[in-house]
Amino acid sequence: MQVKCFTKFARFSALMLTGFVLSGCSVFTGDDGRNDPTPLKEFKPGISAQIGWKAVIGSGAGVGFAPAVVRDVIYAASGDGSVGRYDLVSGAVGWKVKLDQKLSAGAGSDGTTTAVVAEDGTVIALDDSGQVKWRSKASSEVVIPPVVGFGVVVVRSGDYRIQAFNAENGERIWSVQRPGPALTLRAPARMVLIEGMVLTGIPGGKLMAVNALTGDVQWEGVVAVPKGSTDLERVNDVVGSPAVVGPLLCAVAHQGRIICFDIAAGGRPVWSKSFSSNVGMTVDNRHAYAPNTQDVISAFNLQDGSSAWKQDALRFRRVTSPAAIGSAVAVGDFEGFVHFLAPDDGRMLARISVGGGALRAPLLATTQGVLVQTGDGNLIMIVLN
Numbered sequence: 519m520q521v522k523c524f525t526k527f528a529r530f531s532a533l534m535l536t537g538f539v540l541s542g543c544s545v546f547t548g549d550d551g552r553n554d555p556t557p558l559k560e561f562k563p564g565i566s567a568q569i570g571w572k573a574v575i576g577s578g579a580g581v582g583f584a585p586a587v588v589r590d591v592i593y594a595a596s597g598d599g600s601v602g603r604y605d606l607v608s609g610a611v612g613w614k615v616k617l618d619q620k621l622s623a624g625a626g627s628d629g630t631t632t633a634v635v636a637e638d639g640t641v642i643a644l645d646d647s648g649q650v651k652w653r654s655k656a657s658s659e660v661v662i663p664p665v666v667g668f669g670v671v672v673v674r675s676g677d678y679r680i681q682a683f684n685a686e687n688g689e690r691i692w693s694v695q696r697p698g699p700a701l702t703l704r705a706p707a708r709m710v711l712i713e714g715m716v717l718t719g720i721p722g723g724k725l726m727a728v729n730a731l732t733g734d735v736q737w738e739g740v741v742a743v744p745k746g747s748t749d750l751e752r753v754n755d756v757v758g759s760p761a762v763v764g765p766l767l768c769a770v771a772h773q774g775r776i777i778c779f780d781i782a783a784g785g786r787p788v789w790s791k792s793f794s795s796n797v798g799m800t801v802d803n804r805h806a807y808a809p810n811t812q813d814v815i816s817a818f819n820l821q822d823g824s825s826a827w828k829q830d831a832l833r834f835r836r837v838t839s840p841a842a843i844g845s846a847v848a849v850g851d852f853e854g855f856v857h858f859l860a861p862d863d864g865r866m867l868a869r870i871s872v873g874g875g876a877l878r879a880p881l882l883a884t885t886q887g888v889l890v891q892t893g894d895g896n897l898i899m900i901v902l903n
């Protein structure tokens with residue numbers, strides 16, 4: 519996946535910034551053959567992967583879009599303003615609306631209120647019949663899906679603010695801001711809302727836990743420390759979604775580390791390893807899984823961070839953040855393939871094409887299978903046998 523960088527300095531012209539993005543921050547160039555995607559090879563399947571159902575959301579995708587699963591319901595949105603509610607088991611449409619604004623992020627939901635964000639930073643909340651409840655303005659552009667719960671809608675905007683709105687009327691309740699670096703990644707990122715705490719990475723390599731009701735910062739942990747003499751060398755944003763398993767809270771950063779904290783012990787670091795990812799990580803009860811910037815997928819033992827295995831068969835295929843679903847670890851790639859790896863040793867188990875171009879949204883593990891939002895605005899459930 520190509521990762522873009524953004525600067526808060528207005529002196530860069532659009533042309534200069536574009537050149538900087540392409541030359542300094544692209545993780546896939548393909549211009550000299552050294553970063554060409556690894557061709558897919560045949561292997562003996564270890565499991566069967568099939569499409570269980572397919573549903574159409576709309577058109578338009580990007581780093582800010584990912585479906586939200588609430589019990590047996592999926593909420594999803596696309597860039598053209600489409601928002602919908604879908605049955606997890608069958609994919610049947612509960613409701614679907616087309617908003618009058620193009621979207622930059624969505625969807626977040628608690629099953630009662632569903633939130634998306636328009637390109638101009640307008641946060642739009644819908645009730646569970648698809649009717650608009652309210653619209654409120656975030657402080658700047660939002661390209662991370664909102665989270666909803668405990669009576670609030672929370673967004674993280676491009677000016678490094680985390681903001682909460684009353685889920686019933688859209689009134690802004692609190693705002694937390696941290697100073698940001700000169701450059702940040704426009705990479706897949708997500709917040710997590712667990713037990714009344716908003717967990718989010720913030721630019722500069724930190725992980726933060728914020729009380730969803732009050733906005734009080736409960737804890738901050740350092741995932742990675744900026745290094746280097748240039749702004750580009752010092753980019754080390756936390757990417758993907760923070761992952762929680764038991765007492766462990768884990769995260770990974772670009773040009774930084776993969777790390778797990780013990781939240782039962784006040785956020786004490788348990789282990790960390792030098793690592794760099796563009797897309798994020800996931801965990802199960804045994805391992806933490808993450809692709810590096812060359813799309814080599816690694817598994818780390820949760821107890822001590824020791825290496826369990828590495829799989830380089832998907833090198834430079836611009837893979838997505840992974841999903842762990844019991845018998846397999848799944849990643850998508852730039853050609854619309856979803857690959858399934860064995861969690862114990864990383865061997866290839868299955869491969870299936872879902873089409874729709876490059877997959878950018880993180881794959882989600884559900885009770886029914888692996889949920890994929892494709893580049894052309896479809897929802898697809900992949901079931902394993």
